[in-house]
Each structure stands twice: as C-alpha cells, then as structure tokens.
Amino acid sequence: MEGRTAVDDVALGREAWSVLDANRAGAVTVPAPGLYPHQWNWDSTFVAIGVSRCDTRRAGTELLSLLTGQWRTGMVPHIVFGRVFGRGLADGYFPGPAVWRSGEHPAAPNGVPTSGLTQPPLHALAVWWMWRHAKDREEACDLVRRLYPMLVAQHDYLATTRDLGGGGLAAIVHPWESGMDDSPVWDTPLDAMAAAPGLQEDEPFPDRYVWLAQRYRDSGYDPAYLRAEHPFAVEDPMFNGIWLASCQALAELAPLAGADPAPHQEAAERIRAGLLERLWGGEAFHALDLRSGRLNPMCTVGGFGPMLDPGLPRDRVAKLVGVLESARFMGAAGYPVPSCEIRAPQFDRSRYWRGPSWVNTNWLLRRAAAVHGLDGLARLLGVCTLRLVRQAGFRECFDPFDGSGRGSRDFSWSAALTLDLLA
Numbered sequence: 001m002e003g004r005t006a007v008d009d010v011a012l013g014r015e016a017w018s019v020l021d022a023n024r025a026g027a028v029t030v031p032a033p034g035l036y037p038h039q040w041n042w043d044s045t046f047v048a049i050g051v052s053r054c055d056t057r058r059a060g061t062e063l064l065s066l067l068t069g070q071w072r073t074g075m076v077p078h079i080v081f082g083r084v085f086g087r088g089l090a091d092g093y094f095p096g097p098a099v100w101r102s103g104e105h106p107a108a109p110n111g112v113p114t115s116g117l118t119q120p121p122l123h124a125l126a127v128w129w130m131w132r133h134a135k136d137r138e139e140a141c142d143l144v145r146r147l148y149p150m151l152v153a154q155h156d157y158l159a160t161t162r163d164l165g166g167g168g169l170a171a172i173v174h175p176w177e178s179g180m181d182d183s184p185v186w187d188t189p190l191d192a193m194a195a196a197p198g199l200q201e202d203e204p205f206p207d208r209y210v211w212l213a214q215r216y217r218d219s220g221y222d223p224a225y226l227r228a229e230h231p232f233a234v235e236d237p238m239f240n241g242i243w244l245a246s247c248q249a250l251a252e253l254a255p256l257a258g259a260d261p262a263p264h265q266e267a268a269e270r271i272r273a274g275l276l277e278r279l280w281g282g283e284a285f286h287a288l289d290l291r292s293g294r295l296n297p298m299c300t301v302g303g304f305g306p307m308l309d310p311g312l313p314r315d316r317v318a319k320l321v322g323v324l325e326s327a328r329f330m331g332a333a334g335y336p337v338p339s340c341e342i343r344a345p346q347f348d349r350s351r352y353w354r355g356p357s358w359v360n361t362n363w364l365l366r367r368a369a370a371v372h373g374l375d376g377l378a379r380l381l382g383v384c385t386l387r388l389v390r391q392a393g394f395r396e397c398f399d400p401f402d403g404s405g406r407g408s409r410d411f412s413w414s415a416a417l418t419l420d421l422l423a
C-alpha cells in the first residue's frame, strides 16, 4: 500500500500475533476475552486460516478443540463453553450452558457444554487453507486425516437435517447461525414470528433470540420439529456459499484421507444448482424465508457468498461485481464492504451487521474475487482492509464511511486475517 514499508508490515504482524496470544487460553483462541470469553465456531476457523502459514500446529489445535464440541449428529455448535481466563463455565456470556442444556441431550459430547445451534461451515475450507499453506507438509497431512471424518459428518448433517426446503440447500434456524446476528435480513422473519403463541409482538432483541433458541431446545433439538413447526427457517446465501466452497475443499482433501472426492463434488454441484434456482434475485443472491416462501428483497454482504464458487456462471459473477462496486456497496463507502446496502432504510453505519464493514467478510469477498481471477478487486479489498486495521486497530467492525472502529477492541479474527492479508 502507498507509503507503507516492509517495516510497518512487520510491526503490524507483530501486533496481530500479540492480540492472538493475549486472546488464547490453552488450545482455544476466544474472539475477545471481555465480550465473548468462550470458543466461537466460525471465529476459530478464521483464526486457523490466519495462523496457518506460520503455525500449522496452532491452526490444527484450534480446530480440533472446537470439534471436541461436535455433536454425534455431526452438528458443530456455534459456542463451545470453557473455563478460560479464570472464569466459570456460566460466566461472561448470556445465553450460557444453563440455557442450552446440551448436557441433557444424548447426541451432545460428554462433559463439553455447548450451544445447540451452528454457524457457517467454513471448517473444510480452513483445513484446506492450513494444508495448502503449511510449511510442515507431514504435520498438515496428518491433521487432514484426523479432521476429515469430522468434516464429513458435519456436511452430512447439513445435507440431511438442515435441508428443510428440500432443494439441496441448508437452512439456518436462528439468526445466530448466520454469523450476522442483527442483519436487517432477519427483521421480516422475526416480525412474522411475533404472531407465535408465547411471544409478545413488542418483545425486544435479544429476548426474541433467546425465546427462539429455547423453543428449539424444548423440542429436544428435534429435526422433525424443525421441519414442521420451528418459526424461523431461512436459506442464506452466505451460509450456503461457504458450504459450497467447503465441499470443494473436502473434494481436494479426500484423497489425502484415502477417500473418494466424488460425493463432495456432487454435493457442491447440488448446492450450486440450489443457489441458482432458489436464491438468485436477478442481480444478486437473497435469503429465502422458507416459512413465507419469499425471497428477502434486501441486499446485504451475505448475498455475495455464492461468489466463493469458482464454477458460478460468468454472467452471474459480472452482475454481482456490478452491485458490489456500485454506490450500493463499495462505490459509496470509503472503507468497504458495508454489511448492508447503503441505500436501504435499515442501513445503520454503526450497528454491527446493519452497516459496518467487517474484516472477515472482506476476507471472504477477497477470496471470492481471487477465485474468479478478479485480481484488481481482490487487491483493492486487501488494501482497504489493511488500511482499516492500521488506522483503527483490530476492532470487531468499522464505520464504512470514516473507518472508525466499532465493537470490541483486539478482536481475534481481525488480527488473524490481517496476518493472512500481509502474507
């Protein structure tokens, strides 16, 4: 980047490592000890991606420790609770183990309290990233062999229990599962839910979120309940775009584990067909609310997720890039990419997933641009993201107009992905 020197990059890299070390307790790197003092699912995949060029072992232990929370159904929970930073299991974050009650479920791991929801399945792509960039090839191959069956179980769970719409895509059953908790995309299904018995129409966030999680829990985390009754079921383009990319990663990793890549390639094709048939809205991909049967008209950063697929038809890629570069997103933001389109009435430059720019989604879009050979766009996304962290630090998210930091400081995925962007 203009005016920066290799020395500046070395210093930034050192700062990133010191954040990651401060946020680490044993094998686990938490997102931010003050706000999120347990292990979070996709946060750990971003940490693994970021450290993998320098420290294969740390990338592996991060993922292996997350997967100690995997349920026997294959579901990888969105939070794995631990006694870290001198805190108790129930400390520091609500809803904690007493709400999820995973210990009462026969499929949950023994002695490892977890949530009952999942998050975007970036794990196989993270393992592929670790294997692709590892200096110690033997250690990386060994890790792939250990992790492979867990990743297969995770993908099988999504393909069976979560194909609630029957069209080859996985449905999320709670906004927390998207990783983009308060995105305006969830407003409509949440408002529709207000009619459900037991919920007041004016129930505030996060009460509605807890209520929804408790309903699922009270069903015994039952797949049949999810199909027939659960009021929130949405096919999200980012979740499914990430899943598709992870299927492609698993196909490449399968031979290392002595397995056949074909089922993963077929799964990727099924997801691509599902995305194109079900979530394409003419200019971008949109979330499909399975309860109302409607595509959400809102365009958010999640709508670019399917661009992670190198096999996405070129005309769709061109349309997506048109929207991404327009004044709806990058064209009017000093610090891309806003999490919600700027012209939307719900856009809010300082509220988490309702407007601010995030390092993890910028990293995903940079990867998406790279797989389509859009080198200029990929470079721009990398440069702009590094400018954000240089100016404001490793914040959780950033104002897309002036680049000022929002949310937690010294946030793990912002530090980890900076390491990857500097490489």
Ligand code: 2M8
Pocket (backbone or CB within 6 Å): 031, 036, 040, 041, 042, 043, 078, 176, 178, 179, 180, 181
């Ligand atoms: C945020 O989500 C948690 C619930 O999972 C919360 O708001 O309390 C999101 O940004 C999510 O993507 C992230 O994984 C989590 C921890 O960083 O925080």
